[in-house]
Amino acid sequence: AFDVLVVGGGPAGAAAAIYAARKGIRTGIAAERFGGQVLDTMAIENFISVQHTEGPKLAAQLEQHVKDYDVDIMNLQRAEKLIPAKVPGGLHEVRLENGASLKARTVILSTGARWRQMNVPGEDAYRNKGVAYCPHCDGPLYKGKRVAVIGGGNSGVEAAIDLAGIVAHVTLIEFDSQLRADAVLQRKLYSLKNVTVITSALTTEVHGDGEKVIGLTYRDRNADSSHLVELEGIFVQIGLVPNTEWLTDSVALSARGEIEIDHRGHTSIEGVFAAGDVTTVPYKQIVIAMGEGSKAALSAFDYLIRLAPM
Ligand code: FAD
Incomplete structure (x- = not known):
């Protein structure tokens, strides 16, 4: 089982995976399409400290940065169900569309959103x-x-x-x-x-x-x-739709379908965190998604060190 399983490989998920892996804990990331919305972007001029880049280039760099660490990358994998742990501190399960099932002590949801x-x-x-x-x-x-x-x-x-x-x-x-x-x-x-x-x-x-x-x-x-x-x-500007269709029966969502989080990235389920465009965080941007992903990973680590040894 993973200590941290990240679902979603956009800026939020990549940041979460890197922050988790740097703690030396077992980290996995499953993504339908590594890179996320960044892949659909051309000029990016507000990714602070990088004056100009292009979406596909940034997406490749995100993936390369994650690969520098000991992270189990499962690309082209779509999650279809989250089954929360039965007991506090237990293992959460994420079912993939291909039939596989992944278990983890903490899950970070970062499945992003799409513009209507x-x-x-x-x-x-x-x-x-x-x-x-x-x-x-x-x-x-x-x-x-x-x-x-x-x-x-x-x-x-x-x-x-x-x-x-x-x-x-x-x-x-x-x-x-x-x-x-x-x-x-x-x-x-x-x-x-x-x-x-x-x-x-x-x-x-x-x-x-x-x-x-x-x-x-x-x-x-x-x-x-x-x-x-x-x-x-x-x-x-006719709507930004969060990718939470697969979470409607597990985690608390806002009226707009966004995952409700607090300022530390906690969701309604203990041990399940969320970050980026899929959440209620205001302003959907790359720098914000990365910050949120990093924060969620640190919150997951804080949670893990308080669990009874397995
Ligand atoms: P996303 O990038 O949406 O990534 C979500 C990830 O989750 C993807 O890997 C996706 O495949 C995966 N996923 C979704 N559902 C599932 C599932 N069920 N199972 C497994 N994986 C799943 N922001 C800027 O700051 N500057 C810009 O210049 C800029 N330009 C943009 C231009 C366009 C055309 C678009 C569409 C967006 C732009 N943005 C820009 C916004 C920015 O891309 C997003 O804020 C950012 O990508 C959000 O990151 P995220 O990781 O939260 O989600």
Whole structure:
């Protein structure tokens, strides 16, 4: 059995595995796709102390760093069930889709999240070429340009306010007949001169010139007419979905499906910790996920040294 079993191999899981292994304890990491969301990213310019890197490069470095330690890496393995220990201090079990079952005294859940997509023509082809999901990450790349934000919930309106301070113009597109963001955010949004809000609108296509985004088409749901907006960037803000479908019957989740953690990364189950985008931690970023993963591993170690010797 492992002392620490990490489930998920993104920045949070890699950091957790390294911090655990450096304590000289038996550490394993199972991941469906080592690297996580970082693999889908191109330019990364806010990974502090590294001025510029690219997603696939950082993902390879994450894996190499973990491999420098005595960590049992199980890549391309999807976890499908967590069975908590029957007694305090007992072994937790993680069942994999391939039928295998892993046992561990502590488990660190770091299965991340995924951005909900528009699923319209052009979105896939122009991802990272104008189609973006993270204003904190990619906002500055659109300085002085025209962008759209898709989604009028809190995250969409926050993104529009944020981007309005950087870009030339923001068009916010909301499917519903009204924005769903908090009133205080809406007041702020409507006070901005370089923002246009379009409601009752469904984005139907992303247009590009073969290399980058040049516009989008939306359908006015009231008039049933189509309109083209010329722009350079599209920020899709229609939801970040935590990868917790496999945990609904084991660990306490928030209303949004995120794993509830305290400031030390404890979950509702003793000996089970969580870190990164899959949790209730605010702000989903690489540096934050790494810090959270490190913290969860140290919390797991603190827990282990207090257990009765096995
Ligand atoms: P993830 O990276 O999501 O990793 C989750 C891991 O868990 C993966 O290995 C996955 O395969 C695995 N997994 C999921 N389900 C299971 C399962 N059931 N069983 C086993 N394994 C499972 N952040 C920045 O700081 N700067 C940026 O410039 C930036 N740009 C981004 C651009 C894009 C396009 C995207 C999508 C995100 C970007 N982010 C950026 C956000 C950043 O990538 C995430 O905050 C970060 O990757 C979260 O790390 P994580 O380890 O918590 O989760």
